Amino acid sequence: KNVIRQEVKIVDEQGTELEENETGAIVVRGPSRMKGYYKDAAATSGALTADGFFRTGDIGYRDPDGFFFVTGRAKEIVIKAGVNIALREIDEVLLCHTGVADAASAGIEDPNLGEDIAAYVVPTPGGDINVSDLLDFFVDKAGAFKAPATILQVPEIPRLPNGKVQRHLLKERFGPNKTSGTVPGPRASENDQFVAPRTPMEIIMADVWSEYLSPSSVGIHDDFFALGGYSLLAISKLTPLRRRIGTPHSLSTYLDSPKIAEQA
Numbered sequence: 001k002n003v004i005r006q007e008v009k010i011v012d013e014q015g016t017e018l019e020e021n022e023t024g025a026i027v028v029r030g031p032s033r034m035k036g037y038y039k040d041a042a043a044t045s046g047a048l049t050a051d052g053f054f055r056t057g058d059i060g061y062r063d064p065d066g067f068f069f070v071t072g073r074a075k076e077i078v079i080k081a082g083v084n085i086a087l088r089e090i091d092e093v094l095l096c097h098t099g100v101a102d103a104a105s106a107g108i109e110d111p112n113l114g115e116d117i118a119a120y121v122v123p124t125p126g127g128d129i130n131v132s133d134l135l136d137f138f139v140d141k142a143g144a145f146k147a148p149a150t151i152l153q154v155p156e157i158p159r160l161p162n163g164k165v166q167r168h169l170l171k172e173r174f175g176p177n178k179t180s181g182t183v184p185g186p187r188a189s190e191n192d193q194f195v196a197p198r199t200p201m202e203i204i205m206a207d208v209w210s211e212y213l214s215p216s217s218v219g220i221h222d223d224f225f226a227l228g229g230y231s232l233l234a235i236s237k238l239t240p241l242r243r244r245i246g247t248p249h250s251l252s253t254y255l256d257s258p259k260i261a262e263q264a
Contacts, residue, residue: 015049093141103119
């Protein structure tokens with residue numbers, strides 16, 4: 001029998017093949033691959049890589065046994081402070097909450113992070129969602145960095161007959177500024193009051209932060225990203241902080257614990 005061999009791999013944004021269990025774009029190449037779009041060179045160029053792989057538009061990973069898993073679509077990825085976040089993952093965490101009957105998320109523009117996430121949730125029949133509690137639930141399950149900047153309670157999630165979420169309609173119908181039930185995400189301060197640094201460690205960290213961020217006075221509950229910080233800026237701050245406090249700091253410190261009180 002003749003065997004038609006197809007090549008499949010997972011690549012990053014630069015087209016470099018990724019290792020096992022690393023998530024990226026799924027591309028394929030083989031005899032059954034299309035030659036291109038009819039009379040549309042631009043679309044063909046966008047769909048095919050220089051070495052002839054077809055960009056499927058799917059996001060996924062390959063496990064150690066060679067099996068491929070699809071985790072989402074490239075159009076459903078939010079790039080927040082340079083980090084890729086799959087909206088499908090956000091949806092799944094929200095749906096785990098007992099007070100949520102349906103949920104979906106969408107990307108929104110952010111002047112400091114590039115993109116952030118708005119979550120849209122439908123409460124269970126007869127219920128009403130406490131968005132602050134839901135945010136705490138999400139942070140506990142998936143971490144603060146992936147948590148939505150805004151959570152909105154809506155009457156329904158627009159879907160196609162096959163169940164696929166129409167994410168573009170979420171923003172068109174519900175905002176984030178067209179409905180009640182909005183709560184600031186984890187970038188909001190722990191409370192509305194300024195709390196000055198109290199310990200030597202907090203004082204040093206606040207001093208370094210104030211050199212890079214807009215406020216002249218940084219409180220221990222102020223969020224790094226809310227003050228205009230972003231991933232590359234965090235990386236640039238690592239060296240001066242390491243020198244002054246003598247302990248290791250990494251980018252994940254800022255993603256997981258973006259407040260001085262937490263880091264100190």
